[in-house]
Each structure stands twice: as structure tokens, then as C-alpha cells.
Amino acid sequence: MxxxxxxxxxxxxxxxxxxxxxxxxxxxxxxxxxxxxxxxxxxxxxxxxxxxxxxxxxxxxxxxxxxxxxxxxxxxxxxxxxxxxxxxxxxxxxxxxxxxxxxxxxxxxxxxxxxxxxxxxxxxxxxxxxxxxxxxxxxxxxxxxxxxxxxxxxxxxxxxxxxxxxxxxxxxxxxxxxxxxxxxxxxxxxxxxxxxxxxxxxxxxxxxxxxxxxSNIQYVQALASFVRGQNLKAALPIADANDDPFTSSLAAAFREQLRGVIYVSPAEQKFNGGTIDQPATPGVFDQVINNVCGAVNDRTHPVDTLLYAGRVADFPAFITDLSKRTCVGTKLTVLTAATGFASASGLAPLMSKGNIEVYYASSSAAPGWEGKTPPxxxxxxxxxxxxxxxxxxxxxxxxxxxxxxxxxxxxxxxxxxxxxxxxxxxxxxxxxxxxxxxxxxxxxxxxxxxxxxxxxxxxxxxxxxxxxx
Missing domain, CATH: 3.40.50.2300 (Response regulator)
Incomplete structure (x- = not known):
């Protein structure tokens, strides 16, 4: 050696x-x-x-x-x-x-x-x-x-x-x-x-x-199968605006792979998330959350689903702000994808308070495999x-x-x-x-x-x- x-x-x-x-x-x-x-x-x-x-x-x-x-x-x-x-x-x-x-x-x-x-x-x-x-x-x-x-x-x-x-x-x-x-x-x-x-x-x-x-396309294809079994009507994409190959391709996969599965609003909401060179600034989700409530109350396609195309590091701040929204009476389902997303666990009190459920596609479901038979x-x-x-x-x-x-x-x-x-x-x-x-x-x-x-x-x-x- x-x-x-x-x-x-x-x-x-x-x-x-x-x-x-x-x-x-x-x-x-x-x-x-x-x-x-x-x-x-x-x-x-x-x-x-x-x-x-x-x-x-x-x-x-x-x-x-x-x-x-x-x-x-x-x-x-x-x-x-x-x-x-x-x-x-x-x-x-x-x-x-x-x-x-x-x-x-x-x-x-x-x-x-x-x-x-x-x-x-x-x-x-x-x-x-x-x-x-x-x-x-x-x-x-x-x-x-x-x-x-x-x-x-x-x-x-x-x-x-x-x-x-x-x-x-x-x-x-x-x-x-x-x-x-x-x-x-x-x-x-x-x-x-x-x-x-x-x-x-x-x-x-x-x-x-x-x-x-x-890949992100494969992750979202799995989410599409999941959505088909749920009573979800309309989705609003929430996407990181940074030049980031992960978040940008996840946002694209949401738009392309969920077409015909659920209505996806063209009014994609952008935020400037943290990067390895620059942390996210406080209040980065303020305007996004205001617009979420606008989408929830839309008469034609009232949104009940959010498609999160962002990094795990920014997710706790997103859920924190989302739990404080004025339209908290309407339940929201958040869909996302990543190996390692389980590191965002511990948000249960905020999600309960905010009437939020979060589901994500991942490469494994250890240690419990969500009640299914392990590989x-x-x-x-x-x-x-x-x-x-x-x-x-x-x-x-x-x-x-x-x-x-x-x-x-x-x-x-x-x-x-x-x-x-x-x-x-x-x-x-x-x-x-x-x-x-x-x-x-x-x-x-x-x-x-x-x-x-x-x-x-x-x-x-x-x-x-x-x-x-």
C-alpha cells in the first residue's frame, strides 16, 4: 500500500x-x-x-x-x-x-x-x-x-x-x-x-x-403511481431558483411526469434556497406561502398538493413557514424525492399544527420498510x-x-x-x-x-x- x-x-x-x-x-x-x-x-x-x-x-x-x-x-x-x-x-x-x-x-x-x-x-x-x-x-x-x-x-x-x-x-x-x-x-x-x-x-x-x-424522473414516476391512488386534485410546484442540477431536474420531472396524473399549476413558485456557498436568507418562503394560500382558494383548480423541488436543508424552514399560513384550515399534501430525506424527520409537531402531510420517494425504506416486505x-x-x-x-x-x-x-x-x-x-x-x-x-x-x-x-x-x- x-x-x-x-x-x-x-x-x-x-x-x-x-x-x-x-x-x-x-x-x-x-x-x-x-x-x-x-x-x-x-x-x-x-x-x-x-x-x-x-x-x-x-x-x-x-x-x-x-x-x-x-x-x-x-x-x-x-x-x-x-x-x-x-x-x-x-x-x-x-x-x-x-x-x-x-x-x-x-x-x-x-x-x-x-x-x-x-x-x-x-x-x-x-x-x-x-x-x-x-x-x-x-x-x-x-x-x-x-x-x-x-x-x-x-x-x-x-x-x-x-x-x-x-x-x-x-x-x-x-x-x-x-x-x-x-x-x-x-x-x-x-x-x-x-x-x-x-x-x-x-x-x-x-x-x-x-x-x-x-433518477429524479424515476422518483417522480413512482410518485405519480402514488398520486393515482390518492384523492388529490391540483398541485403547485415550489422550486429552488438556484443553478442546481438536483432541484432543477426535480422541478422538470414534476412538470413532465405528473402531466395527466394531477393538474399541475403553471404558476411555479420560486425561492432562493441555501447552497454550499451561501445559506438561505431568513424569510425566503414568505411570498411563496402567501401565494400558496392564493392557490388553495383558486376557484378553478384549488390546490391541495405542493411539489417541493428543493434541498433537504431548506425543508424545515419551508414546513415552519407553511405551518403558519392563513389557510391552515385546508389540508395540504407535500410531495418530494431524495435519498436522505429522512434526515428532515422531527417535524411532526409542525406538520400536525399546520395540517400538512409529507410523502417522499426514496431509494430505500429501512429499517422498517413502511410495513412492506424488505428486498x-x-x-x-x-x-x-x-x-x-x-x-x-x-x-x-x-x-x-x-x-x-x-x-x-x-x-x-x-x-x-x-x-x-x-x-x-x-x-x-x-x-x-x-x-x-x-x-x-x-x-x-x-x-x-x-x-x-x-x-x-x-x-x-x-x-x-x-x-x-
Whole structure:
């Protein structure tokens, strides 16, 4: 294993002294984060500066998972005759001064799933013969801004060696503009990517891109089926006005996929939501809420449904303001979509007060699966997840653990189906990913398969519709 190579995006000597890695100081950063490449032996954030006890505890648990990954990577290097590398590219730290692309709890859950998958692919035959070759997991921290600078991408690619090639990149963070940038960069280099939670439709069909997460179009198609079984009459879209691939494609999917299912008002309401560079300003929903009541009282198409095309981070403020509307006597149903939307839970008192019900499409419905039968391989995953020391099943609720588990096992399954010996060549993986058709990957979220024309998106998935409490 190469020495972990880390670039620091902060000129903070005190932090640098506690990082157990070969370090190169690059420059100062407004986010006070350590970015770079590691095999788990690097503490990106030791939590010493965290004042919030809950976040400090979460950071400590994250660091313990890094150590688990390091131990497995070291075992593979010492014991496996042949092994390859898979990179987990995503934010592994948050900013203490700005909004972050992914909250700390979701980083922890993503690592839980990735580590569980790593142990499974190296010890069971579920995803191809682990005796043929084993896998090291390379951790690539993009930081809270989802950095895609060339130096970071180059350091990740440098971890590829002839005997231990970097076969694929998984994760990719959330759907932001930088996600499109990095997918284009890696696609041009011929490297396969398996996304965990990115649902923006702008990514669908990009070169060498696959995803175990549904696209926004697929999410809204599932919501359309749900709406057909409800007594809902007219919907008003509420959309983030920012240049955001996730929210803009979700708004477009609402307009296109719900046509003929429910009346969708053309008077789409816009708001300037928070971004990873700029938090939302107070009162951002004031005018929107006033117009909602106008739409509720419309004589021709009185609205009873709102289509929320915004980020989860802005949703609590939206529900707070919506609960105070003057037309609170009319029940409103809010529809939205995202893996990770369960992180907005805890709004039940406001929703009850505001006569509001919220339903969202997601990539999983763990831990309880909303009273339905779980996917066929979920319990095997759950047993191994618990065996690795992750005993709080509620951590599965936001879907991040399951999605990142499924992304890694899909990449490894494809690699083990390649014919190159003793280890597959990275250029073999796109073909093998496309060939995951009739014999699907046994994902924790259900069978994973692709088909021609799907643009790398998973097909045939039973997308759950969850109610937010």
C-alpha cells in the first residue's frame, strides 16, 4: 500500500500536527478542512475543535470507521495474492463555518455501508469469488464543497498501479454542479463510476456513469403511481431558483411526469434556497406561502398538493413557514424525492399544527420498510452490518448506508465478471457494468441491474414512497 497522501486545504499547524500521514500543505481554505487521499490511516478531522457534543461523538465514530477500513486494507495488502482498489469519492468532512454538501451524520452512515460492503466482498462469494482478488478501499475526501480540483483527482488516479489497479470510483457525493464536473473528468479518462445517491437527470447518460440510485424522473414516476391512488386534485410546484442540477431536474420531472396524473399549476413558485456557498436568507418562503394560500382558494383548480423541488436543508424552514399560513384550515399534501430525506424527520409537531402531510420517494425504506416486505437480500446485509459493530438500525433510515454499500458491491461484482487475469483492467468495467442485466447484483435495496438506453441508471427498482413523521 502506498503511503497515504494528503493535501491540506488549511494552514492550521495545530491540526496538521495530529494528522498521521505524509502531508503536503497547499494553501489556506475558508472551510478549515483537510482534503486528500487515504487508506483509512488518516484522521481528516480529529474533532478537537468541535464544540457540539453530539457532532464530536459522531466525528469520533467516523474516525473509528476509518480505522476499521485501514485495518482491512492492511490485511488485504498482507494476505491477498491479488488485489485491486476502489475509490470512495465524497465529502468526508464538514465545514464549521458554512453549510456543507452532506451533513456529518450522513457521512457516518455512508462509511458504515461502504465498510460493510468492503468486508462482504472480501469474505463471501455473493459478489464473485473473493479468492480471485480482494479489494482495498481508497478514501478520497472532497470536503464540504465537493472539491473537484485537478490535484485531488490526480492524487486519486495516482493510486492505480499495474498490479493493483484503481478499478472504479463510487459515491460521488450529492448532485451539485461539481458532480457533473467530476463525472465528465473521470468519464473522459475511461474510469467507471457507480454513484450512490446522485439523482440529478443531467448525470444520466454521461460517459462511464452508472448509479444505484434512481433518477429524479424515476422518483417522480413512482410518485405519480402514488398520486393515482390518492384523492388529490391540483398541485403547485415550489422550486429552488438556484443553478442546481438536483432541484432543477426535480422541478422538470414534476412538470413532465405528473402531466395527466394531477393538474399541475403553471404558476411555479420560486425561492432562493441555501447552497454550499451561501445559506438561505431568513424569510425566503414568505411570498411563496402567501401565494400558496392564493392557490388553495383558486376557484378553478384549488390546490391541495405542493411539489417541493428543493434541498433537504431548506425543508424545515419551508414546513415552519407553511405551518403558519392563513389557510391552515385546508389540508395540504407535500410531495418530494431524495435519498436522505429522512434526515428532515422531527417535524411532526409542525406538520400536525399546520395540517400538512409529507410523502417522499426514496431509494430505500429501512429499517422498517413502511410495513412492506424488505428486498430479498436486505436481511443478509443487515446481519453483516450489525456484525461489523453498527447496532443502531435507525442509522439506516436516511438510506446512505444502503446506497453506498450497493454502489461498492456493484462495482466489485462487475470487476469480478471481467475476464482479464489475474486482475481486471479498469477499461473492462464499463462493459461488465452494462452486462448486469439478466443476473442482477444482490443489493441491500433490492436487485440491481441496468439495460441499454437507461443511461447508466438502475432499472426495475421498486421505489418506496415514505411518509415523513
Amino acid at each position: 502506498k503511503d497515504a497522501r494528503i493535501r491540506i486545504a488549511i494552514a492550521a499547524l495545530a491540526l496538521a500536527l495530529v494528522i498521521a500521514a505524509v502531508i503536503t500543505v497547499v494553501n489556506s481554505s475558508k472551510t478549515d478542512e483537510v482534503l486528500g487521499v487515504s487508506y483509512g490511516d488518516t484522521i481528516f478531522d480529529d474533532g478537537h475543535a468541535e464544540e457540539d457534543p453530539a457532532k464530536k461523538a459522531t466525528q469520533n465514530r467516523i474516525n473509528s470507521i476509518f480505522e476499521k477500513i485501514h485495518q482491512e486494507n492492511t490485511r488485504v495488502e498482507g494476505q491477498a495474492q491479488h488485489y485491486v482498489r476502489i475509490a470512495l469519492l465524497m465529502p468526508l468532512t464538514i465545514s464549521r463555518s458554512k453549510q456543507s454538501a452532506i451533513p456529518l451524520s450522513q457521512i457516518e452512515h455512508a462509511l458504515q455501508g461502504a465498510y460493510t460492503a468492503l468486508k462482504r466482498v472480501n469474505s463471501t462469494g455473493t459478489y464473485g469469488s473473493f479468492q480471485r482478488f480482494q479489494v482495498q478501499l481508497v478514501l478520497v475526501n472532497q470536503g464540504s464543497r465537493q472539491n473537484v480540483d485537478d490535484w485531488l483527482i490526480d492524487e486519486m488516479l495516482d493510486e492505480s498501479e499495474p498490479d493493483h489497479p484503481l478499478e472504479a470510483v463510487i459515491g460521488l457525493g450529492s448532485s451539485v454542479v461539481n458532480t457533473e464536473t467530476v463525472v465528465a473528468k473521470l468519464g473522459d479518462k475511461g474510469l467507471a463510476m457507480v454513484s450512490a445517491i446522485t439523482s440529478a437527470d443531467s448525470l444520466t447518460g454521461m460517459k462511464n456513469f452508472w448509479s444505484v440510485s434512481p 430479498p437480500d436486505y436481511h443478509d446485509f443487515l446481519n453483516d452490518y450489525r456484525r461489523e459493530g453498527f447496532t443502531n438500525d435507525q442509522d439506516l433510515g436516511d438510506g446512505l448506508a444502503i446506497a453506498h454499500h450497493d454502489a461498492l458491491v456493484t462495482a466489485v461484482y462487475a470487476a469480478r465478471n471481467a475476464v482479464s487475469k489475474p486482475v481486471p483492467k479498469p477499461q473492462d468495467l464499463p462493459t461488465q457494468l452494462n452486462n448486469i442485466t439478466f443476473t442482477p447484483v444482490r443489493g441491500a435495496s433490492g436487485p440491481i441491474k441496468f439495460e441499454q438506453g437507461s443511461g447508466g441508471r438502475r432499472v426495475g427498482m421498486d421505489i418506496p414512497i415514505r411518509r415523513l413523521y
